[in-house]
C-alpha cells in the first residue's frame with residue numbers, strides 16, 4: 001500500500017504546486033469557514049458522482065471495489081492535501097482499473113475539503 005501513496009506524494013512534490021498551494025493556504029485560513037462548508041458540500045457531490053462506484057466515500061461502508069481505499073482512511077496513508085495536484089493534473093494510480101480524472105483547481109480543493117471533513121478531529125491512537 002505505502003509505495004503507491006508515496007508515488008503520488010512524490011509526484012506532487014516534484015510538480016509546480018504554487019497555484020494549488022496558494023488556494024490551499026486560502027482554504028485553511030479560519031476566516032473562510034463558511035466558504036469551506038460550501039466546498040465540503042461540493043466535494044461530496046463530486047465524489048458521489050465520480051468515485052462511489054469503487055470507493056467508500058462516507059464515514060461508514062466498505063469500498064465496492066475491494067482494493068480501492070476507503071476515502072476516510074486516506075489520511076492514514078498521507079496528508080490528503082498532497083492529492084491536490086494529482087487531482088488537477090490527472091490522478092494516476094498504479095492500478096489500471098481506476099480511470100484517470102482531471103478536475104479544475106476549485107473542484108480539486110472541494111474534493112480535498114471533503115476528504116478532510118472525513119478525518120477524525122483527533123488522529124487515531126493519539
Ligand code: HEC
Pocket residue numbers: 004005006007008046047050051052053054055065067068069074077083091093094095097098099101111
Ligand atoms: C473504477 C473504479 C474507481 C473509481 C471510479 C475511482 N477509483 Fe480511486 N482507486 C481505485 C482503485 C482500484 C484504487 C487502488 C489503486 C492501487 O492500489 O493502485 C484506487 C486508489 C485511489 C487512491 C489512492 C491512490 C494512492 O496511490 O494512494 C485515491 C486517492 C483515489 N483512488 C481517488 C479517487 C477519486 C478522487 C475518485 C473519484 C474522482 C476515484 N478514486 C474513483 C478505483 C477507482
